Amino acid sequence: MNLSSNTISKKYHIQRKSNPIDSIGYEVDFCDTETNALIKVAMFSNVKSETAEISEFFQKLLKKYSIISDRKPFKALFSIFSYAKFKEKFLLAAAEEIKIARVSWLLEKCDPYELAIIDAKNSLQYFSNLEKHLFDKYVAEWDSPQKLFFFEFKNLRKKIIFQFFRKNMHFILFWCLIFLAVFLGLHITSKENSLTMWQQLKGWIFFLLQRLN
Numbered sequence: 001m002n003l004s005s006n007t008i009s010k011k012y013h014i015q016r017k018s019n020p021i022d023s024i025g026y027e028v029d030f031c032d033t034e035t036n037a038l039i040k041v042a043m044f045s046n047v048k049s050e051t052a053e054i055s056e057f058f059q060k061l062l063k064k065y066s067i068i069s070d071r072k073p074f075k076a077l078f079s080i081f082s083y084a085k086f087k088e089k090f091l092l093a094a095a096e097e098i099k100i101a102r103v104s105w106l107l108e109k110c111d112p113y114e115l116a117i118i119d120a121k122n123s124l125q126y127f128s129n130l131e132k133h134l135f136d137k138y139v140a141e142w143d144s145p146q147k148l149f150f151f152e153f154k155n156l157r158k159k160i161i162f163q164f165f166r167k168n169m170h171f172i173l174f175w176c177l178i179f180l181a182v183f184l185g186l187h188i189t190s191k192e193n194s195l196t197m198w199q200q201l202k203g204w205i206f207f208l209l210q211r212l213n
Contacts, residue, residue, distance in 0.1 A: 065089075073160075
């Protein structure tokens with residue numbers, strides 16, 4: 001049966017407004033939500049509790065959900081300008097990844113004999129307790145997980161800025177030389193015609209606009 005366009009629109013609106021934190025589930029109190037999300041999705045992806053490995057996994061996750069891209073350096077650069085926006089996008093990506101990986105991972109970790117004697121009504125509580133126990137154990141393996149997400153964000157920001165300037169060095173240098181030449185030209189002529197650099201610049205802009213019209 002086909003859904004009406006109005007029903008589809010409402011369904012999409014509800015999905016957009018749903019809170020990704022609900023999908024994260026149990027969290028430890030001493031870590032912020034985004035750090036809980038990062039550590040939990042790392043746990044479900046069998047990432048070892050090492051900084052080098054989590055950094056690589058963090059970047060792969062961001063690329064998978066198109067938050068950053070090696071092929072679009074400007075998009076990657078703009079994505080790290082606002083920490084709040086970046087955090088919001090990451091939580092959506094992490095929540096989606098957790099929903100995908102949670103069930104299969106917990107089934108691998110559960111005791112089949114214990115699960116066999118539990119009825120369907122109590123199975124949800126069993127898996128909830130199992131996730132809580134394993135997550136507490138996994139978090140304890142990290143040396144200082146409190147601000148892990150912000151630490152990874154800062155490292156990523158440095159890396160993206162460095163890569164951007166390295167790849168676009170010739171372009172940036174070219175325009176720096178252009179602006180330097182304009183500045184020196186205006187500075188020299190300002191001494192000769194008693195006009196300030198700003199007055200000369202406005203005159204040139206006005207002249208170009210007249211030509212274009």
